[in-house]
Amino acid sequence: MISSEPDLRFPCRRSYDRDGNKITQTRAPPRRKLLFSVRKGGRTAADVWRDDMFTKGTKRKFSDSGEEPVAGGDQGPPLAAAAAAAAAAARTLSSTYSLQRQSLLDMSLIKLQLCHMLVEPNLCRSVLIANTVRQIQEEMTQDGTWQIMTQALAAAQCPADRLVATEVLCRQTDPAVQAGHSPKPFPEEGYPAGEAEAVAAMEGEVEAEVTMVPQLAPSASYLAGPFGVGPCWVGEEEEEDEEEEEEEECDEDEDSEECASEEGEEGERDRLSASSRTADQVFGTFEIKHPAAAAAVAAPPADPALEELFSDVDPSYYDLDTVLTGMQAAPKMGPYDLLESLSSHGPSTLGSGASCRSDLNELDHIMEIIVGS
């Protein structure tokens, strides 16, 4: 029985149900991070590392992360099961190490997202971060953690939602998938720029970017989403002032991300296409799958794969207006929550460190006004 009510366990961004009725989107409960989340007001990634990763254990036991997904609200059984599965697998590793690795991965992905779009981002820095991400992914693939994490993500979420995320996460880096069959377990196919989208998914901008992609070159990035332009950074600064009031670090980042995505999408198409080459550079580096390397499977070429990818998806997804409306009306939907949870590691320091340079010009301007010179 298909209900026209959105299923709160699996928040989807469908605007129309299968009968063609418009769905009024309601706000889904915030989803906690699937695997290794940090408690509210918890420590930052750096804190975790500071505990001297190889010699001492952290105070947080691994079982904490098992509790977390349930605590956050109506998660539903699949998530808990996925968390448990991942937990079980990861217990074979040092839990500290895998926690830290995960937090490093999250931090790296966020760094790649949060670049200046006023000035071209520093290519050297982007390449180094992307190499770090690649290294972590390879290691996680060898451990088997990667596959578990992606399966968990895939199982837990609405397929259309996580389309890109799952497909990328499960890609040819996973030899089992490679050897098995050319189409993935999921309807979508791989395409070279898919990793970019996957990262986008993990950052929570997947909706917007997925819609963007068919309209522009496949490798056009999701960079438009999270890029903080001037006003957004000012917004973030204001949020920092309210930090005492904000208990939840992730709310702050969420707002800034949301602001950024709105900034990014609203009319910034030019910037998107203009920066697509830059994105290419950055996100190209995400490409773990090499058609040559994936010997077992002939990688499908980009364009047909792209079409196939989107053929199963509700065409209303491509409606930018819908997306924007969706974003504004229900900002805390599915993939966005993943960003929130990723962000909960405390990238507020990131925000100040990584991005303040460009908005120092803004600060300059503000200073002049204050000083009255």
Added chain:
Amino acid sequence: MGEDAESPKINHTFLRDYVTEADVISTVEFNQTGDLLATGDKGGRVVIFQRETESKGELEELGETGDSGEYNVYSTFQSHEPDFDYLKSLEIEEKINKIRWLPQQNAAHFLLSTNDKTIKLWKVSERDKRPEGYNLKDEEGRLKDVSTITSLQVPVLKPTDLMVEVRPRRVFSNGHTYHVNSISVNSDGETYLSADDLRINMWHLGITDRSFNIVDIKPANMEDLTEVITSAEFHPHHCHLFVYSSSKGTLRLCDMRASALCDRHTKLFEEPEDPGSRSFFSEIISSVSDVKFSHSGRYLLTRDYLTAKVWDLNMDKGPVETYQVHEYLRSKLCSLYENDCIFDKFECVWNSSDSVIMTGAYNSFFRMFDRETGRGVTLEAWRESSKPRAVLRTRRVYTGGKRRRGDVGVDSLDFTKKILHMAWHPSENIIAIAATNNLYIFQDRVNPDMQTQ
């Protein structure tokens, strides 16, 4: 108004410490004689300092070779303006990435300055005389009434106040798609190279509409990009040799006689990785931020995040010397990754005799290493702890053991005060250190009396 009543509540300390972003110095360079020192800043300006000299006659009488040694502002000019790339809808920063002086050939001085995209050749010339005594014009330049001229005179040059003129002579634009990180003048005096993240071009100083691409590491598929060029330099004596460093910690020596496109290196300098110390940050901290040939041309000095290494051109298996600049940061790499400090690009310099190397660190510290003894010393470039003509005292970062007074703990290091740019006088022991928006000039006399500015 209400503002007056509120102003006492405003904490003004941040205003005092506030540094205008545009004043942050981004490059420092002595010319070949050391008389001129050029600094470039983020606002696109170049400030040239000149060393004050006593008159030659007095010096010869006294039998001294040194001079008072103070550097004063000689000229200031706006080298680059902020630009906009309309195709990509991106701003092009006016920050001066590098300045390099050309060898002096006549009374004028020439320097190359570059921002992310455009290189400019500037001519710095002095005018301290002007012709006087024209026949047809009077002092103000107005035409004289011919009937009043009774005799002819020969115009003579009379000294006037010194005027320094700086004029752009060449603009080398549209040569780079990516950000230019280095320029290096060739020993042939006619050409120079400019390196961006993926390509190196060779230019002729007289030709601005063409450049020759000598290195291109851009992969056919940008998704395969894993390595970028971080620095490049010509050999000081051999005009066919140059070296470039990469983000993976490798150095490549290329010989332009071998082929037109030097994608295949003549020598690859790489240190094998220590498997014991491998971490997720190994690659990032191995990225070479600066490479410099020694004055002799025999050695290479490289700087990566935690160390400075000296390589012998004849041996590519590994460095001959490795100096730990701030090993105490190795356990802090994750925090430094989080706040982006791990991507800071420190420069390194040789002294005139290639016996001492110097590089910067955090907390306004910089380090000098004596190659003969292998020992290093930490010094500080900070206004409040240095007075003019005071002797610089050495500093120490406390990493365990007995703590001395004045030691600084690792956790109290200020990572916003970083010494990235510096220069060493080509023949004397004078160093110029850029600390955010301040320039420090230190001198070493035979008696250890140091001056600071």
